[in-house]
Amino acid sequence: MKVLECIPNISEGRDKGKIEEILASLKDFPSVKCLNVSSDEDHNRSVITLLGPADAVPKAMLALALAAIDRIDMRRHQGSHPRIGAVDVVPFVPIRGMEMAEAVEIARGFGRELGDNAGIPIYFYEAAALREERRNLADVRRGQYEGLQEKLKRPEGQPDAGVAAFNPKAGATIVGARPPLIAFNVNLRTTDKSIADVIARAVRHKTGGYKAVKAMGVALKDKGMVQVSMNLVNFNETPIHRVVETIRFEASRYGVSIAECELIGLTPMAALEEVVRFYLQIPEFSLDQVIETHLLS
16 A cells, blocks of 8 residues: 655644644544644644555545635734745655655645635645745745735746635645655753854754754744754754754853753654664664564564
């Protein structure tokens, strides 16, 4: 069986009742499992992890997306995380029995269907991008929801699918296909966001940091801290512990310590192998030494 993962990010992280209503749209798709829901009040955003047969996941995702668009009003949305729409980003990830090209085809088909059904602009990114300058998510989302209306007036801002008109309630959706990534945050014991911004620039690839890291500084007002919010797009190239220790070192220059780390959604088990080797100082550690590895196989 071909297995596909989908990790939609929706612009609602505070109203638990509304989130439950959106998730209830999945009830008609029993073969698609909702593995995880991570909601963040400061970001005002929920990250949902769906897994199932490749032919069923896009249908379930369409139902969820339409439910979210029906219930989320971007005209009232406030949050610290960048966003362009009620259903902000929808990445499809091939997990088993399928190639990236198949995930790309699914992503583009889903995007066209969502755009037509919801009456919103659709942009394709990563492997599903139709234009090289839209491969990077941050580039597609630049200007965010507040800049979308003007963006749609420019030739370079025209969507890849859906309608080329501003939908003030729903905004736009960015759809793509990509390999697995790890959404990982490091929270710092300070309220000075400029420190998180400086550290984010130090670790992210675009500004001279690690090749497989995307990062930004975020203020966590409810927690009285700041955060280095990251996507680790290739844990083999840049393992989790290397980023954490770099952040620890950079923060210490300002007299600031790490309060905690956050894993958003799910992670490949292999990504934790190197973490164990480093922090427990077991250089030969292997996932073959974990009982559950053998149960899964």
